Amino acid sequence: MFGSFASSRIALTLRRLRGRFGISAPRVAVRTHLPWYWRALSVVVLSGASLALAGWIYDAGQRFAGFQQGVSENEIAAMRERIAQLQSDLESVRKVANSSESRLRIESTSQEQLTAQIRILEEENTRLKSDLATFESLAGGPAGSPGLTISRLQIVPGGGGQYRYRLLLAQTGDRKDKEFNGMIQLVATVQRGKETVMMQFPMQGDPAVSQYQVSFRYFRRLEGTFKVAAEARVLRVEARLIQDGAVKASQSVAL
Numbered sequence: 354m355f356g357s358f359a360s361s362r363i364a365l366t367l368r369r370l371r372g373r374f375g376i377s378a379p380r381v382a383v384r385t386h387l388p389w390y391w392r393a394l395s396v397v398v399l400s401g402a403s404l405a406l407a408g409w410i411y412d413a414g415q416r417f418a419g420f421q422q423g424v425s426e427n428e429i430a431a432m433r434e435r436i437a438q439l440q441s442d443l444e445s446v447r448k449v450a451n452s453s454e455s456r457l458r459i460e461s462t463s464q465e466q467l468t469a470q471i472r473i474l475e476e477e478n479t480r481l482k483s484d485l486a487t488f489e490s491l492a493g494g495p496a497g498s499p500g501l502t503i504s505r506l507q508i509v510p511g512g513g514g515q516y517r518y519r520l521l522l523a524q525t526g527d528r529k530d531k532e533f534n535g536m537i538q539l540v541a542t543v544q545r546g547k548e549t550v551m552m553q554f555p556m557q558g559d560p561a562v563s564q565y566q567v568s569f570r571y572f573r574r575l576e577g578t579f580k581v582a583a584e585a586r587v588l589r590v591e592a593r594l595i596q597d598g599a600v601k602a603s604q605s606v607a608l
Contacts, residue, residue: 535596542589
């Protein structure tokens with residue numbers, strides 16, 4: 354009986370030891386107690402070290418890639434300065450170009466005006482030379498041969514059925530001291546479609562009849578206009594110098 358009691362006591366002791374130190378024993382964590390300020394300091398130190406390491410890695414990556422902050426800022430500043438200089442130069446060139454263009458435009462306009470004036474003067478000079486030749490021819494005629502002449506008849510189309518006429522009237526001989534009073538009459542041969550008609554200017558009841566009245570003693574240059582239908586074509590014009598209903602001189606020109 355004593356032996357069985359001893360055996361049960363030993364079995365109970367072994368069971369308790371197995372439960373405390375065996376596989377099914379509870380886990381025990383052993384921790385060293387640290388004050389909170391040491392923990393906070395360690396967090397700050399680790400954070401600073403992490404930031405420093407990250408900055409070093411960033412700078413190393415920039416250097417490795419050939420890009421540095423200081424150098425890039427200098428280059429950007431230099432580029433901005435260059436751009437500002439180029440813009441200033443561009444504005445200066447534009448001003449010069451605009452000024453040159455204005456001068457060229459003014460010179461071109463002046464040249465066109467001078468060319469037009471030269472053309473007008475040349476035409477006037479040619480007309481004066483022709484008139485002078487006509488005057489000399491008339492003045493050199495026989496003194497006893499009086500008469501009226503029409504010369505230098507020109508018909509110039511002006512568009513829209515309008516025509517301009519120019520002619521020179523002269524009086525020669527013993528009657529040069531007497532003033533001529535009469536009128537000029539134009540007879541135009543006009544084609545309208547297949548029809549050809551004669552038109553006389555001034556027409557009957559023409560309000561502009563006064564422009565056909567002429568009076569002169571020696572010479573008279575005469576200019577004026579007449580108008581036909583826009584679709585009509587003037588083939589021939591005859592100018593007549595009329596006094597007291599009689600034709601004193603005439604000249605015709607074909608167009």
